[in-house]
Amino acid sequence: AMRKRRKRTRTRAALLAAAARELERVGYDALTVEGISEAAGVTRGTFYLYYKSRSAIMSVILRFYWVLLAKYRPRGGADLPLSQTIERSNTYLVQVIARNTQLLLAREILMTESPGLARRLDQVNDQWAGQVVRALVLRGLITDLAADPVYHHLRARTVIGMSDVLLRDIYRSAGL
Numbered sequence: 001a002m003r004k005r006r007k008r009t010r011t012r013a014a015l016l017a018a019a020a021r022e023l024e025r026v027g028y029d030a031l032t033v034e035g036i037s038e039a040a041g042v043t044r045g046t047f048y049l050y051y052k053s054r055s056a057i058m059s060v061i062l063r064f065y066w067v068l069l070a071k072y073r074p075r076g077g078a079d080l081p082l083s084q085t086i087e088r089s090n091t092y093l094v095q096v097i098a099r100n101t102q103l104l105l106a107r108e109i110l111m112t113e114s115p116g117l118a119r120r121l122d123q124v125n126d127q128w129a130g131q132v133v134r135a136l137v138l139r140g141l142i143t144d145l146a147a148d149p150v151y152h153h154l155r156a157r158t159v160i161g162m163s164d165v166l167l168r169d170i171y172r173s174a175g176l
Contacts, residue, residue: 012050014040016064019057020103028058028106055113058106062117065103066124069096082139097167104168125164129156 018040037047051057074092077085111118133152136142
């Protein structure tokens, strides 16, 4: 299908695929523009026609990761008991994180290099917190939402942040 696309599109896709493979192979600290270019079969100059730096291409890969994470997340949990819904979601996230440890470790560095990416993660976490609060309201577990909606939203954001840090630390300490 890519052969029918414009050369620019094919080159951009080749660079993204090569960067993802190189990240998995060597990790973010050892990732270089030269390594990505070589793996994609293009020159270093060609890389810079499409991306400013390794962090720029990794930011794109991370955005794709978030889109795929949302697209393939478990659905239909409203009909299940809450404990089953939580277990199913957590199992999904742990499996995804286990398969993408290099990307998630790179994310920490990218957050300092790219303020836009940090803002995007904050938006994703904010949307996720909203979904959690809505699900708890639908299940009758939050009955005083009108009294203090910000409180419940911040509680959900806190749990999401703590889970994110915990999973990152588990995989970092395990050397995965």
